[in-house]
Amino acid sequence: MKVIEKIREATEGNGRTVFSFEFFPPKTEEGVENLFDRIGSMVATTLRSCDYVAARRIHADLTLDIANRMQNMICVETMMHLTCTNMPVEKIDHALDTIKTNGIQNVLALRGDPPHGQDKFVQVAGGFACALDLVQHMRSKYGDYFGITVAGYPEAHPDMIDTDGVATLEAYNNDLTYLKRKVDAGADLIVTQLFYDTNIFLKFVNDCRQIGITCPIVPGIMPINNYKGFLRMTGFCKTRIPPEIMAALEPIKDNEEAVKAYGIHLGTEMCKKILAHGIKTLHMYTLNMEKSALAILMNLGLIEESKLSRSLPWRPATNIFRVKEDVRPIFWANRPKSYISRTLGWDQYPRGRWGDSNNPSYGALSDYQFMRPRSRGKKLQEEWATPLKSFEDVHERFMNYCLGKLRSSPWSELDGLQAETKIIDEKLANVNLKGFLTINSQPAVNGEKSDSPSVGWGGPGGYVYQKAYLEFFCSKEKLDLLVEKCKALPSLTYIGVNRGGLCVSNVGPNAVNAVTWGVFPAKEIVQPTVVDPASFMVWKDEAFEIWTKSWACLFPEDDPSKELLELIQRTYYLVSLVDNDYVHGDLFAAFKDI
Numbered sequence: 215m216k217v218i219e220k221i222r223e224a225t226e227g228n229g230r231t232v233f234s235f236e237f238f239p240p241k242t243e244e245g246v247e248n249l250f251d252r253i254g255s256m257v258a259t260t261l262r263s264c265d266y267v268a269a270r271r272i273h274a275d276l277t278l279d280i281a282n283r284m285q286n287m288i289c290v291e292t293m294m295h296l297t298c299t300n301m302p303v304e305k306i307d308h309a310l311d312t313i314k315t316n317g318i319q320n321v322l323a324l325r326g327d328p329p330h331g332q333d334k335f336v337q338v339a340g341g342f343a344c345a346l347d348l349v350q351h352m353r354s355k356y357g358d359y360f361g362i363t364v365a366g367y368p369e370a371h372p373d374m375i376d377t378d379g380v381a382t383l384e385a386y387n388n389d390l391t392y393l394k395r396k397v398d399a400g401a402d403l404i405v406t407q408l409f410y411d412t413n414i415f416l417k418f419v420n421d422c423r424q425i426g427i428t429c430p431i432v433p434g435i436m437p438i439n440n441y442k443g444f445l446r447m448t449g450f451c452k453t454r455i456p457p458e459i460m461a462a463l464e465p466i467k468d469n470e471e472a473v474k475a476y477g478i479h480l481g482t483e484m485c486k487k488i489l490a491h492g493i494k495t496l497h498m499y500t501l502n503m504e505k506s507a508l509a510i511l512m513n514l515g516l517i518e519e520s521k522l523s524r525s526l527p528w529r530p531a532t533n534i535f536r537v538k539e540d541v542r543p544i545f546w547a548n549r550p551k552s553y554i555s556r557t558l559g560w561d562q563y564p565r566g567r568w569g570d571s572n573n574p575s576y577g578a579l580s581d582y583q584f585m586r587p588r589s590r591g592k593k594l595q596e597e598w599a600t601p602l603k604s605f606e607d608v609h610e611r612f613m614n615y616c617l618g619k620l621r622s623s624p625w626s627e628l629d630g631l632q633a634e635t636k637i638i639d640e641k642l643a644n645v646n647l648k649g650f651l652t653i654n655s656q657p658a659v660n661g662e663k664s665d666s667p668s669v670g671w672g673g674p675g676g677y678v679y680q681k682a683y684l685e686f687f688c689s690k691e692k693l694d695l696l697v698e699k700c701k702a703l704p705s706l707t708y709i710g711v712n713r714g715g716l717c718v719s720n721v722g723p724n725a726v727n728a729v730t731w732g733v734f735p736a737k738e739i740v741q742p743t744v745v746d747p748a749s750f751m752v753w754k755d756e757a758f759e760i761w762t763k764s765w766a767c768l769f770p771e772d773d774p775s776k777e778l779l780e781l782i783q784r785t786y787y788l789v790s791l792v793d794n795d796y797v798h799g800d801l802f803a804a805f806k807d808i
Contacts, residue, residue, distance in 0.1 A: 215532065216361030217293060217320045218402035221430050225494045231516055233496040234293075234432075235507060239280050246280065249502060253288055278309065282316045286536075286558065287551045289529040292318060293363060297326025298348055302340035310352065314359060317533030322363045322405065323348040323396075335373075346396050353400035364396045366404040366431060368418035375452040394427050403429055405497050408436040408447070410480075411456050412487045419493070433488055436499035437506035438477030441467040478506050482513040489514070524671040526742045527730055539563035544683060544729055544743040545753040545790070547654055548626035552583040552756065568726045568744045576752045583756055584763040593622040599768040602775040605649065608782065612651045616642040624764035625653040625757070633668040641802045645684070648808060649692050650789075653757065654685035656730070658796045664732060671742075676734035682793040682801040683729050683745070687757075687786045692808065693718065696789070699804045705795035706804055709750055710787045713758045718787070723747050729792055745792055754788050 217234075224230040237253065240246050281294040294313060296306070313321065325345045328335045337343040342351065345364055352360055370381035370389040381389070393404070404427070409415050419431050438444045441463060448455055459480065466472035485496055496516075498507035511517045528542060528550055541564040546553035556577040557563070597620045602608055614620050616639055621630045635642070637657045646652055657680075659669050664676035671678060688696070693710050697718065700706045707727065710718040721727070730743040761783035769776040793801035 215291060215319065215534065215537065216402070217291060217363065218361045218430070220291065221403070221495060225430075229494060231489065231494045231496065231514075233498065233511060233516060235498050235500050235504065237500055237502050237504075240502070249280075250283065250288065253284070253290075253504075278312060278316075281313075281318055285316070285318055286531050286533050286554050289531045289550075291320065291532045293320035293322055293361075294318060295322045295324060296348065297324045298337070298342040298344065299326030299328075299335070300338050301326075301342075302338055303342070303351070304340070306342070306348070306351070307355070310356060310360075314356070317535045319359065319534055320361045320363065321352070322365070323352065323401070324365055346392065346399055349396050349399045349401050361403070362401045363403040363405055364393070364401040366393055366406045366418070366422070368406055368409045368415045369452070369454060372450075372452040379452060379454060390421055390425055393422070394425055397427050397429055401429065403432065405432045406434045407451055408434050408453055408499060410448070410459055410484075411454055412484050414454065415488070416491055430495055431493075432495040432497045433493065434497045434499055435481055435485060435507075435510070436501070437474075437481045437510060438463070439474055439501065439503050439506055440470060441473050443501075444473075444477075474506055478509045478513070481506065481510040485510060485514055525673065526740075527671050528742070536563050538565045540565055540740065540742055541568050542743060543568070543746045543749040543753065544656075545654065545685065545745075545750060545757075547656075547743070548623070548628055549583075549756075551627050555580075555582055556752075566738075567728075567741065568746050568749075576749075579755055579759065581763075584760065594624060594764070595768055597622050598624060598765055602778050605778070605782075608778065609647055609649055609651065613643045613646040616646060616652060623653070624760050637668065638802075645686070645802065645805050648805060649688055650684075650696075650805065651687040651786075652684060653687070654683070656680055656683045658682040658793065658799060658801070660797050664734065672732045672734055672740060676732050676737075678730070678732045679796060680730040680743075681727075681796045682799060684789075684791045684801060686789055686791075687782065688789060689786055693787045693789060695808045696791075696804060699806075699808065703804055705793055705799050706791060706801065707745075707794060708789060708791045709745075709747055710789040711751065711754050712785075712787050713754075713783060715751070715754075717751075719747070721747065727792060727794070745790055750790055757788050758783055 221232050224232045237249060240249055278294065281292045284290060284292040296309060298306075301309075310321070323345050325335060325343075325348075342348050349362055349364065352362055367389060369375065370386045374385040374389055375381045397404070404422075406415065406418070415433055422431060436447065444463075447453075462476055462480075463473065466476065488496070496511075498510070500507050508517070526540065528547065530536070530539065531554055542553065556579070559575075559577055598611060600611075602611075611620070615623050616631070616635070618631055618636070618639065631639075634657055635655065638655065642652055642655060657669070659678060659680040661677045661679060662669050664670045664672045664678050665674045666678070669678060669680070690712075697708070697710075697720075700708060700720065707721045707725075708719060709721065725747060727745040728741040728743075729745055731739055731741040733739055761779050766776045766779040766783075769779075791801065791804070793799040
């Protein structure tokens with residue numbers, strides 16, 4: 215979705231303030247993974263209200279990879295920065311074609327900084343001289359597919375600012391005229407460079423309106439996190455620093471925590487003044503240090519986790535090709551990134567009901583599904599690489615995770631348990647102690663309000679329902695006992711399969727079962743998660759591989775713990791169990807006396 219559409223929808227609909235964050239691609243693999251780990255955590259909590267994230271361009275391929283992962287894996291609307299620096303038109307078209315192929319619609323069109331080692335921008339042979347050329351080219355070749363953002367400079371472009379730190383009136387007016395040309399050429403949105411004098415920004419907005427610029431103008435806010443970094447950035451951008459800010463910083467410049475606290479206070483007051491003038495958009499330059507930006511938004515009352523709700527039980531990807539997707543198999547509930555990775559190549563995505571999942575084939579299982587950011591890998595090592603002497607030790611690991619004593623799981627990409635798990639955590643713990651090793655679950659829900667903090671989704675005014683669901687590994691002997699119990703419990707349906715594909719089930723191969731649904735005002739019934747036998751057979755390969763690729767690999771070769779886990783992988787069954795009586799059923803009754 216285009217950012218301009220999100221802004222119009224929010225600000226023209228209910229007057230909601232739109233905010234966004236800007237990150238830049240780290241230069242190391244560890245830095246990239248750390249960034250995704252932090253952003254993923256932010257999106258999972260406070261950033262459900264975030265409207266988009268901008269990925270600054272440092273290296274084209276790296277930026278595209280980060281923007282693509284942000285859009286598809288983190289599932290937040292992403293704006294990629296594209297510059298003219300060292301970019302002939304062929305490379306620009308290749309970048310734009312690739313962006314479009316990956317379902318990204320938003321681009322910040324920039325001239326770019328001078329090439330490395332040079333003082334002034336140099337137009338590369340066959341390239342563009344300025345952002346205006348880039349905007350014109352994008353609109354000419356790609357029509358209205360892209361939402362195009364351009365930069366605005368409240369104090370004029372740094373190249374137009376004299377040595378005394380101020381642009382002449384003529385230079386300032388020329389810069390405004392050039393900005394209008396960019397908008398007239400097809401830019402939808404303006405994001406400003408950082409500033410610290412709010413009056414300068416407000417005058418800039420008024421001056422833009424006076425010459426006929428009507429598109430949204432988003433203030434770029436950069437919280438002060440570090441005194442030396444603040445001076446370096448404002449010097450590079452030739453940004454005016456009001457005397458009162460320097461007077462406040464001078465006594466505390468060597469106290470980093472005090473500087474951060476002042477930066478949060480200053481940023482909050484700046485934003486309050488901007489919002490009071492009717493501007494409902496904020497763009498936060500984080501410099502990859504998001505805590506100050508979040509603190510400012512908290513102070514403004516723009517984010518409050520307790521009042522946020524999910525549009526679906528899983529976070530929808532923002533890739534334009536997936537926007538109609540509203541049904542997924544429940545098996546990947548704890549591994550959404552893996553699911554998206556395996557379905558990126560689909561020509562069509564399920565809508566309304568699951569349909570024929572055999573039509574678009576799942577992508578092949580790859581090492582990506584088992585990759586972990588370094589911080590996650592460290593947590594798994596700490597919590598799951600403890601010695602295992604018996605099956606009971608394995609049972610205890612799973613039990614402790616269900617009780618919240620462990621924050622990580624080899625079968626989950628998420629940080630900790632979902633809120634709804636606490637409803638049945640003790641029952642799950644007992645089941646695990648019996649040798650039914652659970653990796654996915656949901657409690658029965660009969661008409662809970664859709665804004666429930668534990669099971670709600672879909673927005674206010676609706677009611678949600680779900681069948682009790684349990685997914686686990688167990689031995690063949692345990693499975694046989696469970697199958698016998700299910701014969702006396704007709705509301706239970708199950709599918710069990712071992713690593714080799716031998717299946718035991720009381721449902722047909724095409725019996726797609728909706729296990730979550732919601733009823734909302736003026737909408738058809740929404741059923742976002744299903745149990746699908748065909749998809750289960752695809753998922754089982756991944757589920758079994760995790761035993762070795764995510765858990766056993768934590769132990770040295772020839773370690774008895776490793777051998778025990780490999781034995782479980784070879785001999786156990788993966789079981790999906792549904793209690794279809796969501797009103798009076800008791801799924802856990804099937805495990806009594808086993």
